[in-house]
Amino acid sequence: MTTVYVIEGRRVTGPGGFWRAVGEAVNGPGGYFGENRDAFADCLSGGFGTPEDGDFVLEWRDHDVSRRALGPAFFDELVDIIDERAPGALRLR
Structure with missing residues (x-):
């Protein structure tokens, strides 16, 4: 069963x-x-709270609010890190 972590x-x-x-x-x-x-990239590889088998999702709610607060460049960099280290794990809501 996939574990879902919600980023507010x-x-x-x-x-x-x-x-x-x-x-x-x-x-x-x-x-x-x-x-x-x-x-952050290391943690996404497992063993720091996420399942070792990589069966998890990061559901980032109100990501548009985060994007404004972080700035587009930093936000996009975080998304790229997630996509690289945990492909398919990111859900932007």
């Missing part, structure tokens, strides 16, 4: 807010799932 895009007010939102989506309150691009 309205909570993303900048890079720090993104790292907190994704960390808590995957690992609960105060959870860690990277705090920079490289660590």
Whole structure:
């Protein structure tokens, strides 16, 4: 069964807010799932809260709000990292 992690895009007010939102989506309150691009990419490879078999989805709700807060370039970079490390795992809502 696929595990779905929900990133609440309205909570993303900048890079720090993104790292907190994704960390808590995957690992609960105060959870860690990277705090920079490289660590985030490593975490997406499994073993940091996501299933080892890669059977998970990151559902990014209100991603348009996050995109504005992060800036298009950084947002697009995060999407590219997810697509590269966890192909097919991203759902933008």
